[in-house]
Amino acid sequence: MSKPNLLSKLAILADAAKYDASCASSGTIKRDSTATGGIGSTEGMGICHSYAPDGRCISLLKILLTNFCVYDCRFCINRASSNVPRARFDPQEVVRLALDFYKRNYIEGLFLSSGIIRSEDYTMEQLVEVARLLREEHRFQGYIHLKTIAGADPALIALAGIYADRLSTNVELPTEAGLANFAPEKKPATIRKTMASVRTREAEVLDAAKSRLIGKAKPPRFAPAGQSTQMIVGADAARDDDILKSAANLYSGYRLRRVYYSAYSPIPDASSDLPPVRPPLMREHRLYQADWLLRFYGFERAEIMAGAQGGMLDLAIDPKLAWALQRREAFPVDINCAPREMLLRVPGLGTRAVDRIIGARRLGKLRLADLGKITVSVKKLLPFILTPDWRPGMLTDSADLRARFAPPPEQLALAL
Amino acid sequence: MREVVLETPGDFAEWRAAARGLLAAGVPPEAVSWRGAGEGASLFGDAGTASAEASVSVSRELLVIADRVICHRDAEVPARLYRIVWRAARDQQLLARRTDADIDWLMKADKAIRRDIHKMHAFVRFRRIGDDAGRERFAAWFEPSHRILRLTAPFFQRRFTGMDWAIVTPDARAIWADDELRFGPGGTRDEVPVSDVVEDQWRTYYGAIFNPARVKIAAMRAEMPKKYWHNLPEAQDIAPLLAGAEARVERMRAEAVSMANPRTEKWRTRVAETGTPTDEVATLGELAHAVDRCTRCPLHCDATQGVAGEGPQGARIMVVGEQPGDQEDLQGRPFVGPAGQLLDAALDEAGIDRRRIFLTNAVKHFKFQPRGKRRIHQTPTAGEIDVCRWWLDKERALVQPELIVTLGASALRGVTGKSASIASMRGAVHALEGGAKLVATVHPSYLLRLPDRERAAREREAFVADLARARKLAA
Numbered sequence: 082m083s084k085p086n087l088l089s090k091l092a093i094l095a096d097a098a099k100y101d102a103s104c105a106s107s108g109t110i111k112r113d114s115t116a117t118g119g120i121g122s123t124e125g126m127g128i129c130h131s132y133a134p135d136g137r138c139i140s141l142l143k144i145l146l147t148n149f150c151v152y153d154c155r156f157c158i159n160r161a162s163s164n165v166p167r168a169r170f171d172p173q174e175v176v177r178l179a180l181d182f183y184k185r186n187y188i189e190g191l192f193l194s195s196g197i198i199r200s201e202d203y204t205m206e207q208l209v210e211v212a213r214l215l216r217e218e219h220r221f222q223g224y225i226h227l228k229t230i231a232g233a234d235p236a237l238i239a240l241a242g243i244y245a246d247r248l249s250t251n252v253e254l255p256t257e258a259g260l261a262n263f264a265p266e267k268k269p270a271t272i273r274k275t276m277a278s279v280r281t282r283e284a285e286v287l288d289a290a291k292s293r294l295i296g297k298a299k300p301p302r303f304a305p306a307g308q309s310t311q312m313i314v315g316a317d318a319a320r321d322d323d324i325l326k327s328a329a330n331l332y333s334g335y336r337l338r339r340v341y342y343s344a345y346s347p348i349p350d351a352s353s354d355l356p357p358v359r360p361p362l363m364r365e366h367r368l369y370q371a372d373w374l375l376r377f378y379g380f381e382r383a384e385i386m387a388g389a390q391g392g393m394l395d396l397a398i399d400p401k402l403a404w405a406l407q408r409r410e411a412f413p414v415d416i417n418c419a420p421r422e423m424l425l426r427v428p429g430l431g432t433r434a435v436d437r438i439i440g441a442r443r444l445g446k447l448r449l450a451d452l453g454k455i456t457v458s459v460k461k462l463l464p465f466i467l468t469p470d471w472r473p474g475m476l477t478d479s480a481d482l483r484a485r486f487a488p489p490p491e492q493l494a495l496a497l
Numbered sequence: 498m499r500e501v502v503l504e505t506p507g508d509f510a511e512w513r514a515a516a517r518g519l520l521a522a523g524v525p526p527e528a529v530s531w532r533g534a535g536e537g538a539s540l541f542g543d544a545g546t547a548s549a550e551a552s553v554s555v556s557r558e559l560l561v562i563a564d565r566v567i568c569h570r571d572a573e574v575p576a577r578l579y580r581i582v583w584r585a586a587r588d589q590q591l592l593a594r595r596t597d598a599d600i601d602w603l604m605k606a607d608k609a610i611r612r613d614i615h616k617m618h619a620f621v622r623f624r625r626i627g628d629d630a631g632r633e634r635f636a637a638w639f640e641p642s643h644r645i646l647r648l649t650a651p652f653f654q655r656r657f658t659g660m661d662w663a664i665v666t667p668d669a670r671a672i673w674a675d676d677e678l679r680f681g682p683g684g685t686r687d688e689v690p691v692s693d694v695v696e697d698q699w700r701t702y703y704g705a706i707f708n709p710a711r712v713k714i715a716a717m718r719a720e721m722p723k724k725y726w727h728n729l730p731e732a733q734d735i736a737p738l739l740a741g742a743e744a745r746v747e748r749m750r751a752e753a754v755s756m757a758n759p760r761t762e763k764w765r766t767r768v769a770e771t772g773t774p775t776d777e778v779a780t781l782g783e784l785a786h787a788v789d790r791c792t793r794c795p796l797h798c799d800a801t802q803g804v805a806g807e808g809p810q811g812a813r814i815m816v817v818g819e820q821p822g823d824q825e826d827l828q829g830r831p832f833v834g835p836a837g838q839l840l841d842a843a844l845d846e847a848g849i850d851r852r853r854i855f856l857t858n859a860v861k862h863f864k865f866q867p868r869g870k871r872r873i874h875q876t877p878t879a880g881e882i883d884v885c886r887w888w889l890d891k892e893r894a895l896v897q898p899e900l901i902v903t904l905g906a907s908a909l910r911g912v913t914g915k916s917a918s919i920a921s922m923r924g925a926v927h928a929l930e931g932g933a934k935l936v937a938t939v940h941p942s943y944l945l946r947l948p949d950r951e952r953a954a955r956e957r958e959a960f961v962a963d964l965a966r967a968r969k970l971a972a
Contacts (some may be wrong), residue, residue: 095706117658119659121656130620131703131731135713139703161758178698185622185693187622187699220659272795273801274829276801278803335867359710440595441593443592447956456593
């Protein structure tokens with residue numbers, strides 16, 4: 082292997098991986114190298130070691146084992162019919178890159194995915210082999226995220242979960258119709274079955290751990306950081322409502338830790354029916370906000386969509402504010418006596434601020450100045466809250482409330 | 498005015514010993530002047546002798562925070578911390594008073610330290626300086642905002658146990674070698690090599706993973722402040738990457754869609770065509786495949802898989818349930834969840850061997866409502882049951898059971914095509930078209946939902962009795 086060859090492979094196979102949004106290295110068990118004398122640790126909280134100018138964190142070495150692929154998904158740069166330059170790492174090369182980067186503190190671990198070569202099973206075997214080499218031959222204790230190849234044998238998935246912290250199977254498109262149209266070889270049923278096999282395997286391993294005989298060593302956890310998936314936003318005609326519905330189903334069915342939303346980016350050598358537009362970054366952002374409301378703020382999907390139009394979230398204001406503007410009769414909320422679930426619905430209050438308010442108000446009434454020490458922006462709260470020294474009066478019902486929060490309209494350029 | 502001189506800034510033990518003595522002696526915070534060694538002495542200071550008799554206790558949580566905050570570079574820190582412990586000794590609730598000015602300051606200072614620690618964990622960059630008998634040696638130069646090296650070194654020790662390393666900062670250095678973590682004096686940047694062979698690979702990776710279509714400079718800067726850039730080999734590429742981004746995206750847009758690459762056909766093996774679902778099934782195996790691909794009603798969109806019946810083709814008894822539940826949907830087999838376990842126990846008591854009967858459901862896909870991390874079962878509509886009868890009829894035709902046991906109202910409708918109450922059908926044997934007999938009983942999940950234990954036990958007995966009657970009828 083000559084040096085430039087490795088560099089050009091790295092360039093091709095990292096470029097091919099950048100359309101996968103996930104880079105999380107959090108949520109796994111605590112481990113370190115004190116006992117093994119090797120390299121690596123995971124401490125629960127992942128670390129972002131760098132940031133690219135696209136604002137995304139770089140926490141894992143995110144690469145493809147190969148970008149050759151027998152599938153022809155039209156939204157994908159690596160589809161069979163694409164003219165993109167192709168490359169393939171052998172497992173040892175990936176292991177060396179990951180360790181070299183790790184020892185210099187560039188990364189938290191490895192995120193390994195791959196195009197499908199020969200068969201789903203063969204591809205999955207190759208991915209598992211890299212993880213095995215790292216764990217068994219090199220005593221690597223850092224983070225490993227493996228892509229599970231939909232349709233691979235459950236026995237391989239079970240093996241992958243022994244070595245990996247997290248597994249992910251990408252749904253890619255939120256609707257059955259979109260997938261049938263853009264990714265003829267990908268079957269939603271196959272993807273869901275793969276996720277189901279991860280979840281059932283997780284449960285089996287947990288049960289085995291619980292029912293083990295006293296004194297026996299604890300068996301290793303299966304994919305302790307759980308599983309995740311990704312949906313591409315804006316490549317097909319799916320609406321935000323479809324996307325959130327699909328996400329809610331996936332969260333409930335397969336106990337996903339995260340659904341990633343990835344604004345469709347133009348790819349070189351694109352298929353002609355794909356939008357050659359700028360990626361809908363704001364839409365992606367609003368979907369994440371809605372996803373958070375579903376998972377941490379006790380919102381139902383129907384409530385979030387009440388603030389939407391035609392199944393699409395408002396791009397100008399966040400979904401919580403959009404909901405609050407529809408439900409003004411629920412406001413203002415008294416900071417000093419409202420229940421937790423109502424405080425969570427105040428635009429501008431996050432889960433942490435709510436916890437702090439509840440802790441602080443036990444020790445005395447909170448005034449506006451006190452809120453300033455608890456939250457970042459009191460100004461945003463004003464129309465929606467009551468404190469002993471503040472009443473919003475007519476502000477809550479004022480017609481221009483939306484305009485106060487929405488970004489100012491942009492001046493159109495005048496033709497000369 | 499009592500004067501305290503701290504020799505080593507950021508040394509918690511030294512500050513703690515002094516603060517302890519002052520607290521024990523009852524010296525109020527306004528009567529203490531704290532200064533670092535080498536700072537001008539105050540005109541009115543007296544050194545005083547600190548007694549190490551600790552009689553004042555403060556909470557562990559406060560000590561943990563103070564241990565971090567003492568590393569803050571603000572010269573006021575020792576004095577402010579002393580005022581806080583003085584007050585905390587007199588007010589048990591002090592730490593919870595987030596809106597108190599001192600606590601507000603403490604929390605902000607602690608947050609600054611924790612952020613600094615986090616950034617140090619992230620942005621230290623080791624450079625290789627050689628290896629000793631296979632054990633690699635690395636060094637890094639880093640300038641933290643505060644004196645946090647002693648707080649961060651253990652993290653690097655846990656993570657990089659298998660190599661020797663040194664981190665040099667302007668205030669102090671940490672060295673991990675010979676299984677020992679040692680601290681030494683501060684140093685300068687030129688003690689660490691200026692580059693590393695792997696940096697080219699790292700920069701290549703950094704450039705390739707950047708997506709030029711999504712430029713978000715503010716987001717990058719918020720998390721990776723410029724003050725750290727001179728330490729990061731990849732930072733020199735930020736400006737050129739940004740400068741070229743627009744052109745790269747334009748090029749992508751301008752490039753007309755090219756023809757499909759003909760070379761790929763050489764290595765591209767065709768993915769096995771699953772073919773269109775055919776309804777012509779001759780065996781239970783073919784039927785299971787066909788059920789899994791069924792799209793006759795929208796239920797297949799959200800379920801994992803279609804769950805066909807299970808059991809021998811010549812089974813005498815066929816047990817029909819409502820629909821797969823959460824576990825059945827995941828595993829692709831009927832009656833493996835909680836209701837299935839209850840059914841197994843009841844079959845056992847009734848003397849029926851599960852392996853010799855055919856178990857299936859009126860509806861083959863799981864219908865549910867997502868609720869957070871759980872899927873709440875939804876009763877299938879009459880329409881859904883009727884559409885799915887297509888499969889149930891095929892199963893009946895293949896298995897040819899003498900006796901069908903329906904569990905619950907949905908199963909009854911699936912088999913008979915009519916909605917009837919279980920109460921009206923239960924306890925009798927009904928003849929079906931084609932010669933089979935029908936016994937109707939409740940669904941085991943109904944037994945699971947009964948809150949009253951006595952009633953649940955009675956209902957369970959009745960359920961087992963129904964099954965036992967079925968066994969006798971089919972004998």
